[in-house]
Amino acid sequence: MRWTLVNATGFGLLSGFVLLYYFMIYFQMQGLLALTIFFAGAALLFFGLAVEMKRIKHRKYSLERELEIIAASLIGGLITFSLSLFNFGFGALGPVIAAGIVGLAGFELLKKFKAIELSLPLYAGAFVGMSSPLIFSIHSIALASMVTGIIYIIAHELYSGTGGLLGTMAFTSTTITRRFFGG
Amino acid sequence: MIELIILIVSMVAALLTYEIGTIQKKGTVKASALVSLAFGLPVFLAQANGFTGFQAIPLAAMGASFAGMSSTSMIHSRAGMALSGAVFSGIFLVSSPFFAGNGGGLGISACIAGIISLGIMKLHELLQH
Numbered sequence: 001m002r003w004t005l006v007n008a009t010g011f012g013l014l015s016g017f018v019l020l021y022y023f024m025i026y027f028q029m030q031g032l033l034a035l036t037i038f039f040a041g042a043a044l045l046f047f048g049l050a051v052e053m054k055r056i057k058h059r060k061y062s063l064e065r066e067l068e069i070i071a072a073s074l075i076g077g078l079i080t081f082s083l084s085l086f087n088f089g090f091g092a093l094g095p096v097i098a099a100g101i102v103g104l105a106g107f108e109l110l111k112k113f114k115a116i117e118l119s120l121p122l123y124a125g126a127f128v129g130m131s132s133p134l135i136f137s138i139h140s141i142a143l144a145s146m147v148t149g150i151i152y153i154i155a156h157e158l159y160s161g162t163g164g165l166l167g168t169m170a171f172t173s174t175t176i177t178r179r180f181f182g183g
Numbered sequence: 184m185i186e187l188i189i190l191i192v193s194m195v196a197a198l199l200t201y202e203i204g205t206i207q208k209k210g211t212v213k214a215s216a217l218v219s220l221a222f223g224l225p226v227f228l229a230q231a232n233g234f235t236g237f238q239a240i241p242l243a244a245m246g247a248s249f250a251g252m253s254s255t256s257m258i259h260s261r262a263g264m265a266l267s268g269a270v271f272s273g274i275f276l277v278s279s280p281f282f283a284g285n286g287g288g289l290g291i292s293a294c295i296a297g298i299i300s301l302g303i304m305k306l307h308e309l310l311q312h
Contacts, residue, residue, distance in 0.1 A: 018298070021291045024279035037273075041299055048302030055256075077286075090231040095286075096223040096241040103216030111210075119212040132284030144286070161254025163197075163267070163297045167246075167290005174285040 007056065010155030014165075015049055017172045057160035061153060070149030072118040073125035076102055077145025080129025081138060095130035102126040120166060121152045127170035140177050147173035185239065190272045192240055193247035196222065197268030198261060200251025211252040219245040246289030247271050250296050257297065263304055271296035 022045055029038050061069065084098035106122040125145045136144070151169045159165045196218050204214030222244035226237045250267045258264050274292045282288055 018291060018295055021279075021282065021288075022274075022295050024281050025274070025277050027281075028277045028279055034277075041270075044299045044302035044306070045295065046302075047306065048298035048300075051301055051305050052298060091227075094223070094227060094241075096219055096245050097227055099245070100216045100219035100223055103212050104220065107210055107213045107216065116210070119210070123212045123215070127290050128286040130289075131286035135284040136286075159294070161257040162294060162301075163250040163253035163257070164290045164292070164294030166252075167249050167287045167292075168294040169287070169290075171282070171285060171287030171291040174287055175282065178285060 003056070006154055007157060010151070011053065011158050013151070013172060014155055014159065014168055015052075017175065018049070018168060019045070021171070052159055052162065055160045057157050059157055061156075066153050068115070068118055069121045069152055070146050072106075072122040073128070073149035073152065074142060074145045076106065076122040076125025077128040077141050077148070078125075078138070080126040081131070081133070081136075081141045082129075084129065085133055099123075099126040099130050102129070121149055124148050124152055124166035124169050127167050128174055130170075131174055135178065136174070140181055143181065144170075144173045144177040147176060186272075186276060189239060189243045189276060190269060192222065192243050193250075193272035193275065194265050194268035196244040196247035197251040197264050197271065200248040201253065201258070201261065201264040204252060205255055215245075215248040215252050218248040218251070242289060243272060243275050246275055246293050249290050249293035252293075253297055257301060259304070263300060266303065267296050267300040270299050 022042065026038060029035050080098045080102045083101060084093055084095045086093050103123045103126055107119045110116050110119045125148055128145045128148050129141060131141060148169050151173055155169065200214045200218045203209050203217065204211035223241035226241045229237060247268045250271045251264060253267065258267055271293055274295055278288065278292055
């Protein structure tokens with residue numbers, strides 16, 4: 001297992017946000033049974049994170065591919081955000097359908113151009129684009145999408161094969177953007 | 184009642200995504216997007232026709248589909264994926280409103296569900312040996 005400063009930073013960042021999100025649930029818990037389940041879940045989460053530390057996957061990207069990753073994430077975020085607000089005359093399309101369309105169309109398009117690997121950062125960007133327009137402007141979505149691309153490059157060797165990893169990257173970047181740039 | 188519907192929807196969405204994307208190897212992004220649209224479009228059309236109150240279903244389905252994007256090295260079996268979907272539904276139902284509006288909330292809930300499920304399965308393996 002090879003750990004670098006970049007890997008350790010990425011793991012610390014993502015795991016920190018995973019733990020923050022989980023422990024915020026504590027304030028929603030009421031009653032002894034709910035709290036018992038919560039703390040059992042917390043113990044399993046720490047145990048699972050310890051297992052994740054051993055599942056590092058070695059993969060290097062070229063500078064050109066890294067720029068493509070950031071671009072894919074940016075495109076995914078901007079299209080999803082715009083599409084979710086699009087009104088067909090009977091209401092806005094909404095974030096779920098918009099992200100679904102971007103994911104599916106992006107996957108098929110990138111498959112044709114033999115760049116299917118980019119569908120992952122594109123989909124991660126789409127999750128950023130699912131943010132509420134009441135909180136985020138198109139500029140902050142663009143910024144958060146690019147930050148997601150950077151986090152993808154930093155952390156792509158970690159949490160190998162874990163479902164929700166792309167969303168975790170999107171959540172981390174939207175939270176950072178909202179905190180420092182006000183959404 | 185809504186809790187039961189969310190639980191069933193989450194388990195079905197996670198299993199469908201896992202089956203299409205990971206087992207059948209059609210691509211995890213495509214599988215998740217398809218499942219999200221399969222649950223999202225009917226609810227969108229229902230809402231357009233005046234039927235409201237189903238907004239949580241496509242969100243739960245999409246979030247669970249992220250959990251279903253796990254690889255076989257992470258979740259070895261369909262039973263494990265069903266467990267991951269069930270754990271996701273629990274997190275989805277009690278998630279904090281503090282982060283409402285932030286993109287990726289469903290994804291991080293799915294990630295937590297996946298890690299907890301991984302912890303349960305590893306603990307089960309350790310107890311068996």
